[in-house]
Amino acid sequence: MxxxxxxxxxxxxxxxxxxxxxxxxxxxxxxxxxxxxxxxxxxxxxxxxxxxxxxxxxxxxxxxxxxxxxxxxxxxxxxxxxxxxxxxxxxxxxxxxxxxxxxxxxxxxxxxxxKVDPKVIALMYKKFPKGHPHGQSKERDERHKEGATHxxxxxxxxxxxxxxxx
Ligand SMILES: Cc1cc2nc3c(=O)[nH]c(=O)nc-3n(C[C@H](O)[C@H](O)[C@H](O)COP(=O)(O)O)c2cc1C
CATH class of the missing domain: 3.40.50.360 (Flavodoxin domain)
Structure with a gap:
């Protein structure tokens, strides 16, 4: 093969x-x-x-x-x-x-x-307000923190x- x-x-x-x-x-x-x-x-x-x-x-x-x-x-x-x-x-x-x-x-x-590039995370948080599905939230912050090791x-x-x- x-x-x-x-x-x-x-x-x-x-x-x-x-x-x-x-x-x-x-x-x-x-x-x-x-x-x-x-x-x-x-x-x-x-x-x-x-x-x-x-x-x-x-x-x-x-x-x-x-x-x-x-x-x-x-x-x-x-x-x-x-x-x-x-x-x-x-x-x-x-x-x-x-x-x-x-x-x-x-x-x-x-x-x-x-892991998601921190620059991309910052851009997303800037683009979408808190409360928006893509905006900053505790859950999202934790996911990015956990993801940083992958x-x-x-x-x-x-x-x-x-x-x-x-
Ligand atoms: C512009 C952009 C859009 C993304 N969209 C998504 C997405 O819709 N869903 C997701 O789970 N991750 C998304 N990500 C995260 C990337 O898919 C993830 O960090 C990936 O591992 C990057 O792969 P690479 O390091 O090989 O470039 C996005 C990242 C960027 C830069």
Whole structure:
């Protein structure tokens, strides 16, 4: 089986998870940024694509790859600002799956919490007033504080388990 890991990452969380996954796949498996993804993906049996959550969807750069995966097998992973069990995280993964070419279903998915850049948090708090669903709240502050340690060692172990499954 031939594999390729492709990822989109701005602040490094998804890159870190992508590298852990590629490490666990057969030696020599390429691990490339979405902007460097080969035009022709047909020589790979399995495409493993990682993206970051942006407003309930895969980030725009990852979307340009998502829509052109016609391979036999595709696996998706995502990092996001919320814990993976939250509905928001699952809905974001479902939205990304819906962008795959028709009939394409991932053989597996993995969601990992990732720290949110403090500059982004500050911008959000400035944009949305307290009381607004996206504004500052005790719960949101706590989530960002807890999220600041992710991806952690346990997340990386789970990412490697995902790689072994695919
Ligand atoms: C513009 C922007 C929008 C975001 N939107 C969401 C979102 O809708 N849901 C979410 O859970 N996280 C959101 N995040 C958090 C990122 O998905 C999270 O920090 C991710 O791990 C970043 O990945 P990276 O370090 O690979 O760039 C957003 C971050 C940015 C910068």
């Amino acid at each position: 031939t594999y390729i890991v492709i990822y989109s990452s701005v602040t490094g969380n998804t890159k870190q998870v992508a590298e852990a996954i590629a490490d666990e796949l057969p030696q020599g498996t390429p691990c490339v940024r979405a902007q460097d993804a080969p035009e022709d993906l047909s020589r790979y049996d399995v495409v493993c694509l990682g993206f970051w959550a942006n407003q309930l969807q895969a980030d725009a750069l990852a979307q340009t790859v998502l829509t052109r995966i016609h391979n036999d097998k595709v696996a998706l992973f995502m990092t996001c600002g919320v814990p993976p069990m939250m509905k928001h995280a699952k809905d974001t993964m479902s939205a990304a799956i819906s962008l795959l070419p028709e009939g394409q279903t991932p053989i597996d998915t993995f969601i990992c919490q990732g 991806p952690d060692a346990n997340d990386i172990a789970l990412a490697k388990e995902f790689a072994r499954r695919i």
